[in-house]
Amino acid sequence: MCKNHFNPIHCIIPPYMLTRLMESGNKKIADLAINSNFRSFRFHNDRIFFQQSSLHEKTILGLIAKQTGKEIMQMEVYDCKQKTDLAGATLLWDSKTNQKLTSVAGKNVIKGGKASWDFYWQLFGRNSIDNKGLLIRQYVHYDKGMDNAYWDGRRMVYGDGDGMVFTSFTSDIDVIGHELTHGVTENEANLDYENQAGAMNESFSDIFGIMIKQRFNNQDVKKSDWLIGEKVLIGPKYALRSMKAPGTAYINHPELGNDPQPATMDKYENLPNTQSGDWGGVHINSGIPNFAFYVAAYNIGGYAWEKAGRIWYAILTDSSLAQNAKFIDVKNLTIVHAEKIFGINSPEVRAVKQGWTEAKV
Amino acid sequence: MKIKLVRTGGFIPITKAVESDVNLTDKELAGLLKIIQSGPSAPRIKDGNYYELTVGSNSTPVDLEKVPDEYKALFSKLKSDLKIVK
Secondary structure (H helix, E strand, O other): OOOOOOOHHHOOOOHHHHHHHHOOOOHHHHHHHHHHHHHHHHHHHHHHHHHHOOHHHHHHOOOOOOOOOOOOOOEEEEEOOOOOOHHHOEEEEEOOOOOOOOOHHHHHHHHHHHHHHHHHHHHHOOOOOOOOOOOEEEEEOOOOOOOOEEEOOOOEEEOOOOOOOEOOOOOOHHHHHHHHHHHHHHHOOOOOOOHHHHHHHHHHHHHHHHHHHHHHOOOOOOOOOOEEOOOOEOOOOOOOEEOOOOOOOOOOEOOOEOOOOOOOHHHOOOOOOOOOOHHHHOOOOOHHHHHHHHHHHHHHOOOOOOOHHHHHHHHHOOOOOOOOOOHHHHHHHHHHHHHHHHOOOOHHHHHHHHHHHHOOO | OEEEEEEEEOOOOOOEEEEEEOOOOHHHHHHHHHHHEOOOOOOOOEOOEEEEEEEOOEEEEEOHHHOOHHHHHHHHHHHHOOEEOO
């Protein structure tokens, strides 16, 4: 008898022998053999499935226990005092001492940073930007009237806006989630920041940025306005981007003119891969995969992060996603992951395919 | 001498520019450009802004963090005068 079992039939038995035992006249032996055959079938299929799943897929599916729960967010917020010297910025707040703040921008980035950390940790078991508990460093009041926010490879930096066209870039949680997600992407797929891969890099930041905001505000796909930065760009009719209708975030804006984002691949902008060409239009053409995600998430319904978010996180953390991936590569991977997570003929897979079809990818 | 500073890039890609007459000799400008020009392998900052300085017919990508102290006031003024190119 196998020393790990009390039932000899649970040990390794050749299939022909198991078949004979299932047909045994002894009911007890036949029942055990049928039971064993069923277990073997399930075990075999489970093993194949697990072998083909990545670590992150297993985490998403709840197949790996989340980390112990001892991990806590670590964050520091610095005040640049309207200068550009990041090294000379003053520490305004840190998560260890959690001192009181009067700076609105400081409060905004703490709120957005916490919402982002919670999103990645509570949904995907991801411990910060690098999944190793990286200290989140955020710099506010950068430069005089700076109308921008960026991720420099180590930290997030926010300007106060010029006060006429733009207000503080800390005003919207989705912008903060966008910048933090650049760090996540850099630690995962590390997509090239040019052409289609660069537009995907931007799109991942918008997709996770909007979901971080939706989750913070408890908004489902119907309640959300799917706008990025609607407070940052001054004026009730304006936002920085629209995922629901790329190209409509601002129309006839007195300073900016019209939102240049396309929603579909036939309108893809072939821009030069230069500074002035936005590295091949990474902030322009991101409208296409943004729209694909919006359609997929909307058609799936409910909260975007629960299903569509799982699929897109699985791609972002899939080691087979090439650094120079094109939209079609991402499309194919979303379908593969949707099939793995929800089943081949599931409504989720149909919604994902519909999203890419609508975006004409 | 007339110089033009152009800013591109950012969270939404807008172009801002300013032109200004400066009291600098050709030699001083050449020396300044040598110091502040950005290297070809400068990292691509996600959502970052980029600056280009045009003198005559020559445009050079520049890193304003490298601006020497004596020119900081000049570039601070140029940056504050940047206007969106429509």
